[in-house]
Amino acid sequence: MSSLVDHFLFSTGLTNPEEITGASAESTSSGGLLCEANKLTNPGEFLLSLKNTHMDIISGQALLLFFCFILSCFLIFTTVRSRRSSRGAAKLPPGPPRLPIIGNMHLVGKNPHRSFAHLSKTYGPVMSIKLGCLNTVVIASPNAAREVLRTHDQILSGRYFSEALRSIDHHSFSVAWLHPSSPLWRLLRKISVTHLFSPQRIEATQALRMKKVQELINFVSECSDREEAVDISRASFVTALNIISNILFSVDLGNYDSRKSSDFQDMVIGVMESVGNTDLANYFPFMRFLDVQGNRKKVKDCSERLFRAFRGLYDDRIKGNSLQMENKDVSSKDFLDALIDLNQGDEAELNINQIEHLLLDLFSAGTDTNSSTVEWAMAELLQNPKAMTKVQDEIDSVIGQNGVVQESDISQLPYLQAVVKETFRLHPSAPLLLPRKAETDVEILGFLVPKDTQVLVNVWAVGRDPSTWENPNRFEPERFLGKDTDVKGRDYELTPFGAGRRICPGLPLAVKTVPLMLASLLYSFDWKLPNGVASGDLDMDESFGLTLHKTNALHAVPVPVKKRVIS
Numbered sequence: 001m002s003s004l005v006d007h008f009l010f011s012t013g014l015t016n017p018e019e020i021t022g023a024s025a026e027s028t029s030s031g032g033l034l035c036e037a038n039k040l041t042n043p044g045e046f047l048l049s050l051k052n053t054h055m056d057i058i059s060g061q062a063l064l065l066f067f068c069f070i071l072s073c074f075l076i077f078t079t080v081r082s083r084r085s086s087r088g089a090a091k092l093p094p095g096p097p098r099l100p101i102i103g104n105m106h107l108v109g110k111n112p113h114r115s116f117a118h119l120s121k122t123y124g125p126v127m128s129i130k131l132g133c134l135n136t137v138v139i140a141s142p143n144a145a146r147e148v149l150r151t152h153d154q155i156l157s158g159r160y161f162s163e164a165l166r167s168i169d170h171h172s173f174s175v176a177w178l179h180p181s182s183p184l185w186r187l188l189r190k191i192s193v194t195h196l197f198s199p200q201r202i203e204a205t206q207a208l209r210m211k212k213v214q215e216l217i218n219f220v221s222e223c224s225d226r227e228e229a230v231d232i233s234r235a236s237f238v239t240a241l242n243i244i245s246n247i248l249f250s251v252d253l254g255n256y257d258s259r260k261s262s263d264f265q266d267m268v269i270g271v272m273e274s275v276g277n278t279d280l281a282n283y284f285p286f287m288r289f290l291d292v293q294g295n296r297k298k299v300k301d302c303s304e305r306l307f308r309a310f311r312g313l314y315d316d317r318i319k320g321n322s323l324q325m326e327n328k329d330v331s332s333k334d335f336l337d338a339l340i341d342l343n344q345g346d347e348a349e350l351n352i353n354q355i356e357h358l359l360l361d362l363f364s365a366g367t368d369t370n371s372s373t374v375e376w377a378m379a380e381l382l383q384n385p386k387a388m389t390k391v392q393d394e395i396d397s398v399i400g401q402n403g404v405v406q407e408s409d410i411s412q413l414p415y416l417q418a419v420v421k422e423t424f425r426l427h428p429s430a431p432l433l434l435p436r437k438a439e440t441d442v443e444i445l446g447f448l449v450p451k452d453t454q455v456l457v458n459v460w461a462v463g464r465d466p467s468t469w470e471n472p473n474r475f476e477p478e479r480f481l482g483k484d485t486d487v488k489g490r491d492y493e494l495t496p497f498g499a500g501r502r503i504c505p506g507l508p509l510a511v512k513t514v515p516l517m518l519a520s521l522l523y524s525f526d527w528k529l530p531n532g533v534a535s536g537d538l539d540m541d542e543s544f545g546l547t548l549h550k551t552n553a554l555h556a557v558p559v560p561v562k563k564r565v566i567s
């Protein structure tokens with residue numbers, strides 16, 4: 001036992017027992033000790049005996065203290081451990097077992113929204129996944145989505161951004177990636193809403209959208225005359241691009257003629273592809289310095305060329321304005337004019353760098369999303385001839401013969417609106433929304449989501465959740481008829497535009513553009529699949545990127561409409 005005490009003394013660095021007890025020889029004298037002293041005649045013996053007795057007492061006390069110390073350590077250790085495990089393992093969302101280093105990356109395929117949806121069937125609507133070093137929670141039910149997008153919107157509205165974005169510093173300037181607490185984010189959202197998406201601006205740009213959609217119909221007419229199939233993906237992309245480029249700059253930047261390549265178009269697609277590609281550096285920070293997949297080089301090249309194009313348009317406008325004798329009237333001003341105003345004067349609100357990044361956001365977020373939705377809707381209708389007939393009959397009955405679809409007609413087309421909602425349910429452009437990040441620890445449906453976790457809302461899985469939707473994988477627009485369910489961020493079973501403070505600001509434009517393009521294509525032509533492909537054989541494979549694309553672009557043959565019988 002003494003060796004244990006010695007060891008304790010040694011290990012504490014305290015070699016003098018008094019240092020442990022805090023008591024001196026004098027102060028430890030007691031009646032018992034004096035009796036012992038009387039019995040001993042030899043003072044040396046007495047001193048020795050006193051020392052031994054003293055040492056025994058001190059050893060006993062030290063031993064007691066030693067045990068107290070060990071016990072306290074043990075108690076502290078077990079308490080901390082049990083707290084940690086109740087905060088961590090017990091309350092963390094469940095998820096699949098992890099492998100060293102890669103975590104769960106081996107379980108995630110080319111279409112992560114599908115892999116996650118499959119795993120959520122086993123692990124539930126709030127699921128933990130580890131992607132390399134990145135802790136991620138995936139949400140897969142309307143209730144859990146409400147928690148993220150409404151209840152804890154503030155804590156969860158920061159973003160996780162990719163290395164590709166970081167390489168062009170886009171995360172420091174972009175409305176889509178800045179933190180909502182940043183004054184710049186608030187300013188950019190305000191500018192977008194005021195100058196682009198307010199009801200007045202949407203109304204003011206209505207004629208422009210009609211004109212661009214009419215150009216699409218003219219192009220399809222030419223294909224129809226030549227009995228050629230139309231690449232719906234490309235044609236609707238060019239239309240969406242020209243709508244945005246005219247709202248922003250009053251110029252066409254897209255070109256229907258596939259023989260004349262459009263640089264601008266290629267650059268927008270290039271940025272989107274490289275940002276959307278899986279990049280290992282996002283999951284393994286030590287790979288940040290290597291650009292193994294070349295994403296950063298591509299995003300840098302394309303965005304630098306785009307920035308130069310924006311700068312050219314900006315400078316030309318300033319030169320043009322200075323040559324104009326009279327000031328433009330407000331109604332003829334476009335977004336570029338508004339940006340120039342914001343950039344000028346002593347109290348300029350935006351600098352040219354911030355303007356370039358904003359324009360990059362608007363082009364990348366506002367083109368492919370619209371066009372891929374139109375493409376998916378056409379693909380679903382070609383696969384479901386009954387729905388195609390029903391929607392065409394509805395449009396004919398409202399527009400009549402030889403008319404033109406107007407935006408104002410859309411409110412009278414409930415089945416067309418149901419077709420669009422059903423397309424958003426089955427094919428949301430951003431199946432995982434944009435990645436969010438927990439600013440602090442937060443509880444979602446009773447599970448702890450620790451600070452810094454990436455949070456993904458799998459709206460693709462929510463849209464196909466069998467406990468919410470009957471026949472979830474079937475295209476049945478009828479399910480929306482007579483229901484109030486909408487895409488505007490209040491119904492958490494259908495949030496293709498997100499919800500809360502990060503909801504897509506372009507929603508008011510998209511809900512005008514998509515139905516108008518679709519109704520016009522359906523009203524002006526009948527459609528069939530090329531080379532005798534039967535409707536049941538149409539492939540509906542999807543490719544995940546920044547937006548969810550049809551892997552193989554839809555080609556369809558437009559047939560001039562014979563006068564349909566109008567009921």
Ligand code: HEM
Pocket residue numbers: 175176177244361362363365366367369370373428429430433434435496497498499501502503504505506507509510514
């Ligand atoms: C079918 C069309 C569209 C769909 C499905 C769509 C969807 C989305 C989604 C899911 C988000 C992320 C929301 C979140 O994180 O919770 C988003 C953000 C955004 N969208 Fe859209 N969008 C569409 C059209 C547009 C258009 C036409 C524009 C502009 C011209 C636009 C501009 C933006 C911007 C700037 C953001 C970032 C907002 C922020 O993070 O604060 N979008 N969009």
